[in-house]
Amino acid sequence: MELQKVKSNLVLILDYGSQYTHLITRRIRKLSLFSLCISGTSSLKAISDLNPRVIILSGGPHSVHSENSPCFPDGFVEYVEKNGVFVLGICYGLQLIVQKLGGDVRVGEKQEYGRMEIEVVERENGGLFGNRCLGDKQVVWMSHGDETVKLPEGFRVAARSQQGSVAAIENRDRRFFGLQYHPEVTHSPEGMETLRYFLFDVCGVVADWKMEDVLEEEIKVITGMVGPEDHVICALSGGVDSTVAATLVHKAIGERLHCVFVDNGLLRYKERERVMETFQSDLHLPVTCVDATEQFLTELKGVVDPEKKRKIIGREFINIFDSFAHKLETKLGKKPIYLVQGTLYPDVIESCPPPGSGRTHSHTIKSHHNVGGLPKDMKLKLVEPLKLLFKDEVRDLGRILNVPEAFLKRHPFPGPGLAVRVLGDVTEGNALEILRQVDEIFIQSIKEAGLYDSIWQAFAVFLPIRSVGVQGDQRTHSHVVALRAVTSQDGMTADWYNFEHKFLDGVARKICNSVRGVNRVVQDITSKPPSTIEWE
Numbered sequence: 001m002e003l004q005k006v007k008s009n010l011v012l013i014l015d016y017g018s019q020y021t022h023l024i025t026r027r028i029r030k031l032s033l034f035s036l037c038i039s040g041t042s043s044l045k046a047i048s049d050l051n052p053r054v055i056i057l058s059g060g061p062h063s064v065h066s067e068n069s070p071c072f073p074d075g076f077v078e079y080v081e082k083n084g085v086f087v088l089g090i091c092y093g094l095q096l097i098v099q100k101l102g103g104d105v106r107v108g109e110k111q112e113y114g115r116m117e118i119e120v121v122e123r124e125n126g127g128l129f130g131n132r133c134l135g136d137k138q139v140v141w142m143s144h145g146d147e148t149v150k151l152p153e154g155f156r157v158a159a160r161s162q163q164g165s166v167a168a169i170e171n172r173d174r175r176f177f178g179l180q181y182h183p184e185v186t187h188s189p190e191g192m193e194t195l196r197y198f199l200f201d202v203c204g205v206v207a208d209w210k211m212e213d214v215l216e217e218e219i220k221v222i223t224g225m226v227g228p229e230d231h232v233i234c235a236l237s238g239g240v241d242s243t244v245a246a247t248l249v250h251k252a253i254g255e256r257l258h259c260v261f262v263d264n265g266l267l268r269y270k271e272r273e274r275v276m277e278t279f280q281s282d283l284h285l286p287v288t289c290v291d292a293t294e295q296f297l298t299e300l301k302g303v304v305d306p307e308k309k310r311k312i313i314g315r316e317f318i319n320i321f322d323s324f325a326h327k328l329e330t331k332l333g334k335k336p337i338y339l340v341q342g343t344l345y346p347d348v349i350e351s352c353p354p355p356g357s358g359r360t361h362s363h364t365i366k367s368h369h370n371v372g373g374l375p376k377d378m379k380l381k382l383v384e385p386l387k388l389l390f391k392d393e394v395r396d397l398g399r400i401l402n403v404p405e406a407f408l409k410r411h412p413f414p415g416p417g418l419a420v421r422v423l424g425d426v427t428e429g430n431a432l433e434i435l436r437q438v439d440e441i442f443i444q445s446i447k448e449a450g451l452y453d454s455i456w457q458a459f460a461v462f463l464p465i466r467s468v469g470v471q472g473d474q475r476t477h478s479h480v481v482a483l484r485a486v487t488s489q490d491g492m493t494a495d496w497y498n499f500e501h502k503f504l505d506g507v508a509r510k511i512c513n514s515v516r517g518v519n520r521v522v523q524d525i526t527s528k529p530p531s532t533i534e535w536e
């Protein structure tokens with residue numbers, strides 16, 4: 001998706017490293033407004049090029065007084081005032097406004113973490129709480145240690161916390177607003193309404209962002225980028241993202257799209273057969289299957305470090321796409337120079353944050369094979385039409401493209417596949433084979449119990465340990481597997497799924513009774529954070 005110069009209602013988020021920044025983006029998109037997040041220290045040109053109508057300054061771990069604390073660029077205040085841009089600071093963002101416009105922020109005497117009640121003390125049309133009554137109370141989620149002790153001139157306190165500290169500020173004439181709490185989290189039950197009122201009633205933006213527009217724009221971008229004679233490869237995994245990406249690009253360029261599905265030896269039970277069959281019968285997209293089991297497993301032999309595994313897999317995928325392009329050149333007389341991938345916004349957020357992604361003040365969690373795991377010298381040019389979308393948005397786009405519901409509802413399966421679910425060396429013993437059988441039993445049991453659609457993702461993990469068991473009166477020293485099932489909206493945060501004990505009992509029995517080499521089954525009961533969904 002091209003950065004939205006055309007949109008006149010862009011809500012731009014300047015990211016100062018809060019764990020919740022992506023959530024602000026999602027909340028705003030749910031209001032049918034296009035929202036984008038860039039680094040909080042982006043240049044004035046980068047900001048003004050996007051022509052935002054509203055700018056939200058996110059929260060962040062820094063204190064405005066600490067050394068190197070991130071800030072908007074010089075000339076920012078003049079720019080927004082000259083162009084009539086509305087600014088809303090959230091938490092650290094509020095503190096930045098206060099400090100930079102002549103007020104004062106200090107380390108608070110009392111810190112405010114978690115649930116807090118606030119009271120509206122200023123109620124005016126065009127203000128943050130114009131739709132509330134004076135004295136209205138609401139519960140919000142706070143997470144700050146610093147507080148505003150002096151407001152910049154012309155600002156008023158719009159709400160105070162039950163401890164008496166500043167919870168919201170505004171200067172309607174200058175179009176600067178601030179919330180010390182986090183309206184974007186669900187623990188602030190009225191936060192979404194506050195954002196809605198602010199954007200539509202205070203800033204006057206118009207809800208103009210629809211998935212249909214995304215589709216239309218993407219098709220324009222793709223046909224503008226890919227010449228009329230050019231051929232394009234699509235890395236197709238059979239998952240939701242690449243299926244939607246392939247369908248979209250196929251709509252744009254037709255037969256010049258060549259899909260390739262790689263069997264990297266790290267797929268689930270019968271995955272290859274299932275994917276190839278359903279693609280031909282349901283989606284009518286031509287797909288070539290490349291068997292690269294040997295290549296991947298040889299490269300992965302003896303590798304135990306998760307990040308190393310991911311980088312190797314990213315590199316091997318690209319090697320295969322390169323040689324596929326080479327083969328097509330012989331056939332078509334022209335070498336494809338583009339590669340379509342189903343990369344999503346969260347893949348980018350969690351991988352090594354590329355410049356402009358907005359994540360300059362947060363940490364790399366893991367290198368997704370299709371982003372951070374890519375080799376630096378790759379020649380194919382990437383086409384990633386879903387790069388700014390979250391998973392639920394991709395599913396919506398897929399529906400518009402008539403992708404069968406069965407595809408859209410599939411649980412995500414990571415490109416590095418079972419390599420990040422066999423902890424340690426994936427090539428050792430028959431770990432992959434054991435895991436395939438265990439995973440199949442788990443997933444089929446979930447389907448039979450009618451639970452598949454209530455779970456975001458479920459899978460088994462092979463642990464690199466053995467434990468003692470007794471089977472048929474004999475001592476065994478066998479493998480341990482873990483079951484993981486989570487609920488989530490976008491994979492960025494997740495909670496573990498609470499199965500009934502009877503269900504777990506049935507699955508564990510079935511696994512131990514039918515998979516040779518396993519004598520113990522455990523369940524993962526951690527949310528994300530502190531864990532991640534995959535174990536590596």
Ligand SMILES: Nc1ncnc2c1ncn2[C@@H]1O[C@H](COP(=O)(O)OP(=O)(O)OP(=O)(O)O)[C@@H](O)[C@H]1O
Pocket residue numbers: 234235236237238239240241242243260261262263264340341342343347370410411412413414415416
């Ligand atoms: N086995 C594979 N063969 C070809 N391309 C792949 C394969 N696995 C992953 N990819 C590429 O890597 C991208 C990212 O993988 P990822 O698993 O995030 O997405 P997906 O498989 O399309 O969807 P889902 O997240 O629902 O599994 C895919 O969109 C696809 O372009």
Ligand SMILES: O=c1[nH]c(=O)c2[nH+]cn([C@@H]3O[C@H](COP(=O)(O)O)[C@@H](O)[C@H]3O)c2[nH]1
Pocket residue numbers: 310350365366367368369370412413414415416457491492528531532533534535536
């Ligand atoms: O295509 C992918 N390539 C990867 O390298 C990768 N790593 C994790 N995932 C998927 O992303 C979601 C979040 O996973 P984590 O909580 O483990 O980071 C979950 O849905 C994971 O399955 C990946 N997908």
Ligand SMILES: NC(=O)CC[C@H](N)C(=O)O
Pocket residue numbers: 018058059060061062063090091092093143144145146147
């Ligand atoms: N969540 C935040 O944005 C916190 C801002 C700042 N670090 C504080 O503690 O006050």
Ligand SMILES: [Mg+2]
Pocket residue numbers: 237239240412413414415
């Ligand atoms: Mg996948």
